Amino acid sequence: MQEAKQAPPIIIEPKSKATAAVIWLHGLGADGNDFAGLVPELRLPTQHGIRFIFPNAPVQAVTINGGMEMRSWYDIRSTDFMNDIDAAGIRVSCHEIHALVQQQIDSGIDVDKIVLAGFSQGGLIALHAGLSFSQALAGIMALSTYCPMSEQFHLHLHLPILMAHGKFDTVIPMPVAKQSAESLTQCGYVIEWYEYPMEHQVCLDEIEDISTWLVKTLSIAL
Numbered sequence: 001m002q003e004a005k006q007a008p009p010i011i012i013e014p015k016s017k018a019t020a021a022v023i024w025l026h027g028l029g030a031d032g033n034d035f036a037g038l039v040p041e042l043r044l045p046t047q048h049g050i051r052f053i054f055p056n057a058p059v060q061a062v063t064i065n066g067g068m069e070m071r072s073w074y075d076i077r078s079t080d081f082m083n084d085i086d087a088a089g090i091r092v093s094c095h096e097i098h099a100l101v102q103q104q105i106d107s108g109i110d111v112d113k114i115v116l117a118g119f120s121q122g123g124l125i126a127l128h129a130g131l132s133f134s135q136a137l138a139g140i141m142a143l144s145t146y147c148p149m150s151e152q153f154h155l156h157l158h159l160p161i162l163m164a165h166g167k168f169d170t171v172i173p174m175p176v177a178k179q180s181a182e183s184l185t186q187c188g189y190v191i192e193w194y195e196y197p198m199e200h201q202v203c204l205d206e207i208e209d210i211s212t213w214l215v216k217t218l219s220i221a222l
């Protein structure tokens with residue numbers, strides 16, 4: 001069960017009025033600061049209007065790490081990622097992310113101007129939360145991640161989904177990521193797939209592709 005050891009999200013406001021939002025979820029053991037420093041590296045147009053939100057996962061024990069407590073969106077019990085699944089923990093985190101999305105809608109951001117993004121564990125939650133939200137978002141960006149239980153998804157089949165993975169990833173092996181993408185494709189989703197000569201990380205070419213995808217998906221004027 002997730003504990004109430006959760007810090008508020010890091011929020012980076014745009015220079016102009018916020019007309020879009022990207023909610024970006026970190027990976028296991030990291031925190032909201034993990035990707036906040038990446039925003040300038042995206043080199044987005046000056047008046048992009050994107051509010052970046054970087055939530056912090058709750059602190060909880062993680063089985064695969066000997067029960068050590070760390071920031072985690074759900075428990076990982078083994079490396080059998082597609083079958084040994086903490087479905088209850090995933091549901092709890094998805095509920096929390098749905099609440100964040102609703103906060104942005106309530107603040108005046110159109111739902112079709114909201115992107116869910118995530119790395120590793122955060123990418124799984126981005127996919128599950130985005131594909132189960134009651135309304136269609138602008139898109140989902142899932143980096144170095146996987147997607148078990150994809151058969152439950154049937155909403156928003158035209159939702160843009162970017163998946164990117166490292167060819168030399170030993171944390172979440174490439175075959176697991178490709179199996180996830182194929183499963184989502186079988187459900188009817190169209191995946192924009194990228195792979196890079198890297199490990200479980202983010203590289204410069206990937207950052208450029210992310211920037212291009214955000215500009216396209218959120219219809220940002222260049």
